[in-house]
Amino acid sequence: MKLKSMLLGAIAGTVVFVSGQAMADTSGKTIALSNNYAGNSWRQAMLESWDKVASKAVEDGVVASADAFTTSENQATEQAAQIQNMILQGYDAIVLNAASPTAINGAVKEACDAGIIVVSFDGIVTEPCAWRIAVDFKQMGRDQVKYLADRYPEGGNLLEIRGLAGVFVDDEISAGIHEQVAKTNFEIVGSVHGDWAQDVAQKAVAGILPSLPEVKAIVTQGGDGYGAAQAFDAAGRPTPTIIMGNRQDELQWWKEQKTANGYETTSLSIAPGVSTLGFWVAQQILDGNEVPKDLTVPFLRVDQDTLEEILAETPAGSVANVEYSQEDAINLIKSAN
Amino acid sequence: MNMINKDNNMQPQKRSARDFLELVSGKPWIWAFLAAGATYLATLLVVTNSAGAGALLYAALTFASFSVIVGVGQMFVVTLGPGNVDLSIPATMTLAATLSLKFMATDGALIVPGVLIAIGVGLVCGLFNFSLILLLRIPPIIATLSSSFLFQSLAIWSNRGVRVKPPELLAQFSTGGIFGLPNVALIALLVSVLAWCVLEKTIAGRWVLATGQNKRAARLGGVPVNAVRFVVYVGCAVLAGVAGFVLASFSGGANLNMGTEYMLMSIAVVVIGGSSIAGGNSNVPGIWGAALFMFLIVSMLNSYGLGAGVRLMLTGLIIVSVVVLASKRRHQI
Numbered sequence: 001m002k003l004k005s006m007l008l009g010a011i012a013g014t015v016v017f018v019s020g021q022a023m024a025d026t027s028g029k030t031i032a033l034s035n036n037y038a039g040n041s042w043r044q045a046m047l048e049s050w051d052k053v054a055s056k057a058v059e060d061g062v063v064a065s066a067d068a069f070t071t072s073e074n075q076a077t078e079q080a081a082q083i084q085n086m087i088l089q090g091y092d093a094i095v096l097n098a099a100s101p102t103a104i105n106g107a108v109k110e111a112c113d114a115g116i117i118v119v120s121f122d123g124i125v126t127e128p129c130a131w132r133i134a135v136d137f138k139q140m141g142r143d144q145v146k147y148l149a150d151r152y153p154e155g156g157n158l159l160e161i162r163g164l165a166g167v168f169v170d171d172e173i174s175a176g177i178h179e180q181v182a183k184t185n186f187e188i189v190g191s192v193h194g195d196w197a198q199d200v201a202q203k204a205v206a207g208i209l210p211s212l213p214e215v216k217a218i219v220t221q222g223g224d225g226y227g228a229a230q231a232f233d234a235a236g237r238p239t240p241t242i243i244m245g246n247r248q249d250e251l252q253w254w255k256e257q258k259t260a261n262g263y264e265t266t267s268l269s270i271a272p273g274v275s276t277l278g279f280w281v282a283q284q285i286l287d288g289n290e291v292p293k294d295l296t297v298p299f300l301r302v303d304q305d306t307l308e309e310i311l312a313e314t315p316a317g318s319v320a321n322v323e324y325s326q327e328d329a330i331n332l333i334k335s336a337n
Numbered sequence: 338m339n340m341i342n343k344d345n346n347m348q349p350q351k352r353s354a355r356d357f358l359e360l361v362s363g364k365p366w367i368w369a370f371l372a373a374g375a376t377y378l379a380t381l382l383v384v385t386n387s388a389g390a391g392a393l394l395y396a397a398l399t400f401a402s403f404s405v406i407v408g409v410g411q412m413f414v415v416t417l418g419p420g421n422v423d424l425s426i427p428a429t430m431t432l433a434a435t436l437s438l439k440f441m442a443t444d445g446a447l448i449v450p451g452v453l454i455a456i457g458v459g460l461v462c463g464l465f466n467f468s469l470i471l472l473l474r475i476p477p478i479i480a481t482l483s484s485s486f487l488f489q490s491l492a493i494w495s496n497r498g499v500r501v502k503p504p505e506l507l508a509q510f511s512t513g514g515i516f517g518l519p520n521v522a523l524i525a526l527l528v529s530v531l532a533w534c535v536l537e538k539t540i541a542g543r544w545v546l547a548t549g550q551n552k553r554a555a556r557l558g559g560v561p562v563n564a565v566r567f568v569v570y571v572g573c574a575v576l577a578g579v580a581g582f583v584l585a586s587f588s589g590g591a592n593l594n595m596g597t598e599y600m601l602m603s604i605a606v607v608v609i610g611g612s613s614i615a616g617g618n619s620n621v622p623g624i625w626g627a628a629l630f631m632f633l634i635v636s637m638l639n640s641y642g643l644g645a646g647v648r649l650m651l652t653g654l655i656i657v658s659v660v661v662l663a664s665k666r667r668h669q670i
Contacts, residue, residue: 038493038593039489039493039593039594040592040593040594041499041500041592041593044493044497044499044593048497072486162645165645165646165648165649166645190639190640190642191639191642192639193645195597195598197592197594197595197597198588198589198590198592199584199587199588199592199595200598202588203400203632204635204639206396206399206400207393207396207397207400207632207633207635207636207639207640208636208639208640209392209396210380210384210386210388210389210390210392210393210396210640211380211383211384211385211389211636211640212385213385226589227588230512230588230589234396234399234512235392235396247500248500249500249502249589249590315499316499316500316501316502317499317500317501317502317590318499318500
């Protein structure tokens with residue numbers, strides 16, 4: 001009896017302590033989102049998730065304000081100027097999706113020197129004073145080939161659809177794919193740049209298709225799977241196993257194929273809601289919690305079994321998404337510590 | 338006797354060679370077609386299956402069509418003379434596609450009003466561009482660049498990046514074909530034949546050329562210069578609207594970044610096609626040659642398995658050589 005009440009008391013005390021800390025320490029704080037680009041469905045979903053989660057947090061009094069700002073030109077210089085404005089406006093924390101990993105380091109350093117917490121996610125910055133919620137893009141490439149190697153241990157021909165030439169993310173995913181392919185019986189027989197857009201991918205694939213032998217599977221970078229399927233369909237060739245990138249039209253197409261002929265594949269990408277993870281991590285740092293500088297974003301993966309469920313939750317024309325909670329952020333920080 | 342025979346044998350050869358040279362030097366667009374043909378043949382060297390040759394040509398015609406539609410509009414704008422260029426083409430495409438597909442909401446009965454909306458959006462965008470240029474006297478490059486931010490923002494605001502599918506009937510039409518030709522290529526062919534007639538056969542076409550050669554002289558000569566510029570800018574935006582509509586129907590929906598590559602593409606096909614970048618001297622056939630070439634060059638380099646760096650470098654080098662060849666011929670006349 002005595003022990004039980006002591007335990008309850010301890011728990012109650014902890015709850016009061018924890019929630020009191022979260023309420024008291026950050027309720028007056030202001031957080032800003034600095035975003036470099038808004039011109040595709042992934043970024044739009046990212047901004048919507050931020051808006052949803054951050055405005056709820058403001059309503060609940062967790063933080064005082066959480067405004068989102070997007071630059072118009074996807075230029076590092078413009079984003080550096082934007083960050084300098086944020087310093088002058090006196091935000092307590094800046095959550096950042098950066099146009100370049102290095103080019104805005106100067107502005108980020110200025111923000112740190114002004115006592116501002118800077119948390120970068122997705123497009124991370126290398127400046128040591130900032131926190132990074134990075135995507136393991138190489139792993140994304142490796143996971144695709146691992147899935148295919150399980151399905152087809154005998155190997156076969158692969159077509160690789162890459163992203164935008166010269167961008168860090170494209171190099172990383174591709175490096176992961178090539179690294180893993182070297183350990184399997186697969187051979188990459190063709191490689192095109194799809195610029196992460198359905199119509200560009202469709203055009204590039206249609207152009208290389210006549211010169212390709214039979215293709216067993218297509219490895220992708222997201223936003224290009226549906227276009228590849230269209231190109232194979234238009235050429236009247238059998239559809240290979242296309243790894244998808246969580247776009248609703250890709251998932252929809254997959255489901256149609258699954259119903260019609262039992263088509264099997266997998267789909268993985270980063271949920272646009274990762275912006276909300278950035279928000280909560282910044283809030284945790286402002287709260288005085290010890291947070292390691294380098295964190296890794298979990299992938300959002302859609303499998304044959306979870307397809308219907310996730311497709312039902314994804315708005316038509318958008319991207320499969322999850323919004324992260326304060327608890328998710330705390331767990332992520334714990335697992336990294 | 339012998340002499341005469343010799344002469345008789347020589348002359349037709351000589352003439353045909355001279356005719357060919359005249360043809361080549363008189364028509365700067367021939368170089369774009371030669372380049373497209375050469376890249377096509379070079380790609381065929383690595384095409385493995387027998388159906389590949391036809392498939393590659395079919396794909397080239399399909400994807401060249403979008404470049405042709407926007408290229409024709411851009412050609413008229415460029416013809417107006419130095420400093421005239423429409424940089425709002427990608428944003429106009431996106432806005433027209435987004436609004437019309439959203440309106441149709443996959444309902445096949447609304448296709449006709451959907452097309453009209455795409456054209457209407459083009460009209461409004463063109464009017465807006467031209468009012469910036471004429472009323473506010475902003476240089477066209479800056480006017481169209483800044484209005485493109487506006488159009489793009491409207492597209493974002495209207496649909497938040499959600500990709501709306503085209504009606505099934507429209508998707509079938511735009512990905513299908515008749516007489517072995519893709520339907521989109523037929524649309525582009527219609528657009529270019531009309532444009533050719535306007536440019537070569539009508540007084541309005543002469544007015545466009547005259548304005549581009551010397552605006553002041555044209556005005557003094559009685560050409561309604563501002564009316565010409567007005568129609569050209571609005572026409573270009575309408576074609577961009579149509580291209581956006583067709584592209585979105587073809588690729589299964591409107592994307593916010595769908596028009597991006599057509600900013601440079603529309604200018605490239607005009608220049609490679611043998612039209613003068615300084616204006617006043619344009620031709621329509623070259624746009625087809627250039628559009629086919631731009632698709633085939635990427636396919637060729639992809640098929641040869643070259644890396645992105647080499648690919649971009651070779652594309653640049655080849656474009657420069659074609660442009661130099663085309664313009665050199667013109668100077669020699």
